[in-house]
Amino acid sequence: MKKIIRTLIFVAMCIYVVGCGKSAATKKVSGKQEEVTPEAKTEEKHSGENEVMLSRQQREGINLKLGGFSRINLDGTIKVTGELELYPEDEATVGSFMEGNISRVFVKPGQKVKKGQLLAAIEDPGFIDLQAELRALHSEFEYLEQEFDRQKKLYENKVASGKNYQRVTSDYKSVRARLESTKAKLRLLRVNPDAIISGKTYGVLPVIAPINGYIREIGITIGQRITTGSRLFRIINKENIHADLLVYEKDLDKIREGQSVTLYIANNRDKPVKGTITEIGRSYENNIRAVRMHAGLDGNKAPFVPGMFVEGLIAVENLKTTALPETAVVEDEGKSYIFIKQESGADTATHLNDHTTHEKEDASREHWIFARKEVMTGGTADGWIEVKLLEKLPESAEVVTEGAYYLLAEMKKGETTHSH
Template structure:
């Protein structure tokens, strides 16, 4: 009997321990669940794609609200190209005869006038050419007198016809030699009339053929240069024009007289205007495109030949819904705007102080849109669902809201 009683007592105690353990576990679970619920209630529960800011945050980031508006938008074709000069607005300067550079009077960037001396050269051939010219002039004077005398004798039937013809040939031959030497002297920059009067020059001047700017100097003092060697380059940037490539798919959208606006990475923030005055009739093969030439309306002195440019050719004018470009943000290859909502957090009015603080916040809902053309700081916006007539859209500050949304999603994930 004692054995049975002891076993019964142990059985009862064991069952009691099990029951106590189960009750403890159940109570702990309920308590933990209650704590979790309370913790969750301490956070703001926003709908997906909605961002709320306090007035202080709105002021700090300079957030601005704008309205969707209908506006005439210039539809453009995007083109690229570079600034070019007409062939008559740039010149290579080369000597007609070889020689040694004695002096260089300009450097790159100097503004020069037509006829201004760029450098001087020396060579014994210059002296010999002048000497040959003077000797030829003296010989020509003698032959001219002999020609006149023989012609008179021939006309009076006194002189021989053969003699007259021989003197005539020598006279006209020497006359052509003198003329040729005179042209050569003028070509190398020497005054033939001064040389004929007895003046001799020991050096030759190399002069600018046009007004412009020295863009290249390719010689040194003491260097010997061969005939027709390029020594200087002169450009006249006042007649710059824009040269663009238009691809085959856009050819039917271009015509003479069209406006084009372009920028260059060298002058950030500045936009220039031009007008098409010529369209090439020949395709460029690689890539397949046509060249169009545009006259620049107001040519700035800081534009330089060879600058790469990005242009927008005005092809059409449409009336459409637009927003400022900075109102539209891109997220995961889609475009969105932020629209102010009427949610003032009244549903939190019965919460603690934290919830009461949320009542002052302003909410903005992220709305997907489709964008179209851009022009003059505005972008075409196509709505996937209608907005109410007085809907306010975030202008400046849209990307801040996008960053806040991404931050909130990250925190919620963790």
């Protein structure tokens, strides 16, 4: 019996020693695994609290957009719609008063031109004949002018009969009228008749820009035969491009000239344009029960094209507030948040845990980090929401205006992974 007891004690001790050895070995191996497990890497990637990082491919995939804070009037605004237009004097269709063949084209679409600039050249024998006719009429006019003066003196001195004086007077006036008419034709053709009379002959008929602006359309090619009235060019001057807006009868009593208006051109709410109401129409359009008004645009007008759709918010009260597009604000557990793009540089590269400086710099360009910031929200209007910041942000802060919900989902996914 004692022998059996000793045997059992020996076996138990062996099992205990073997178990301790395995435990130590397991700890050592698991410690080594923890240095390379994906979970550890994920924890390092999401180590920044309230931050999420996206690669360029992810940003492009969700069509992420950045914008800034705007100061707009959410309470006391009137919504209007319309389109961009030009005044009649800022648009020109260029043609020719004489037919011919296009020999040269000196401009390209989109090119800026000045009033009086040469656009194209036309060749036609009829233009040469018109110059020859001018010189012949001028010579005949000079002869008849002298003869008219001579016959007038003879008639006044009662030396010659009145019949000769009347015939010369009629011929003189007729040639003078034809001469002035031919000169007027040549001036319409943008040619100097006095230079032709002095002996100059123009080989081509010039096509001249009548206004300053940009070449919108070119409707000719070299060698093309054009006729009187053909449209050769279209020129627009966008310096005075404006918004033609409709205001409905229920809002007419709130609108005044000089009021400010925030314009969103082609539905681009990331880049609002400031403007001022310059004119309110006096005619009422019964079919739509509205009145047209014009609003001038501030700033650079080069990107705008006549015909673009416009939405506007007219401030009828001076109650401006800080606002963002509604897509920039996300809700999570009863709180409101926005995402701010962090500055690129060494901090961004550090989050990537790269092994060389070169790799860090490349990563900082490929990956962007966005920080979640809690905000308080207020009223909404026409896709905008009032935002009250709980902490001061740089004036140049870039806010995610589209894609914020994806960032929130990525952050929540990272938090879940980190908790495991």
